[in-house]
Amino acid sequence: DIQMTQSPSSVSASVGDRVTITCRASQGISTWLSWYQQKPGKAPKLLISAAVTLYSGVPSRFSGSASGTDFTLTISSLQPEDSAIYYCQQANRFPLTFGGGTRVEIK
Amino acid sequence: EVQLLQSAGGVVQPGGSLRLSCAASGFTFSGFAMSWVRQAPGKGLEWVSTFSGNGGRTYYADSVKGRFTISRDDSKNTLYLQMNSLSVEDTAVYYCAKDLDYGLGSFFSDFWGQGTLVTVSS
Numbered sequence: 001d002i003q004m005t006q007s008p009s010s011v012s013a014s015v016g017d018r019v020t021i022t023c024r025a026s027q028g029i030s031t032w033l034s035w036y037q038q039k040p041g042k043a044p045k046l047l048i049s050a051a052v053t054l055y056s057g058v059p060s061r062f063s064g065s066a067s068g069t070d071f072t073l074t075i076s077s078l079q080p081e082d083s084a085i086y087y088c089q090q091a092n093r094f095p096l097t098f099g100g101g102t103r104v105e106i107k
Numbered sequence: 108e109v110q111l112l113q114s115a116g117g118v119v120q121p122g123g124s125l126r127l128s129c130a131a132s133g134f135t136f137s138g139f140a141m142s143w144v145r146q147a148p149g150k151g152l153e154w155v156s157t158f159s160g161n162g163g164r165t166y167y168a169d170s171v172k173g174r175f176t177i178s179r180d181d182s183k184n185t186l187y188l189q190m191n192s193l194s195v196e197d198t199a200v201y202y203c204a205k206d207l208d209y210g211l212g213s214f215f216s217d218f219w220g221q222g223t224l225v226t227v228s229s
Contacts, residue, residue: 034215043202043219044152046215046216046217049207049215049217055217087151087152089215091213094157095154095167095168095169096214098151098153101151
């Protein structure tokens with residue numbers, strides 16, 4: 001199985017800060033990676049697909065990048081509504097696997 | 108508007124069975140892969156099963172293989188998850204999710220159901 005290692009597990013930042021979350025795959029997955037945002041008691045929401053493609057309606061402050069087996073989700077200017085848990089997911093092969101999640105809190 | 112409406116969950120005794128359903132609307136259901144993803148209380152997301160689009164293949168997590176069965180009725184635009192031999196480790200919120208891409212699927216999920224809590228307890 002492909003392991004997805006997310007870091008950090010939590011981050012606390014101020015409004016307007018730049019926040020970066022990393023996901024490392026245990027083997028090559030090309031760009032078969034997505035990022036989701038989940039708020040308490042709610043279903044996840046797709047932010048990024050294919051490592052870098054912003055999903056329709058997602059604010060442009062969210063962006064994704066890829067380098068080898070390392071993937072990054074960046075929030076360029078943190079907003080209060082971005083407080084949530086973020087997950088990466090690889091879709092290169094089954095079983096599909098998620099990262100452990102990163103909790104983003106607003107200072 | 109895409110909607111995924113999940114059935115109610117419930118409390119089931121260990122060893123018991125439960126069937127979840129997910130009624131879809133607002134898109135060509137038969138053409139999209141559909142998945143089940145679960146989340147144990149206070150834990151992260153865990154993929155459970157996928158049924159690829161256009162009458163394709165089924166896939167299962169090892170943790171549920173042989174116990175859970177994913178199926179779909181394209182005439183009713185409904186996805187199912189039959190869960191047998193349930194254990195306390197299966198306690199979770201179960202989400203159905205629609206694939207982003209038409210056809211066999213990309214296995215990225217762009218729409219999710221509201222979630223159904225399944226509690227396995229004696």
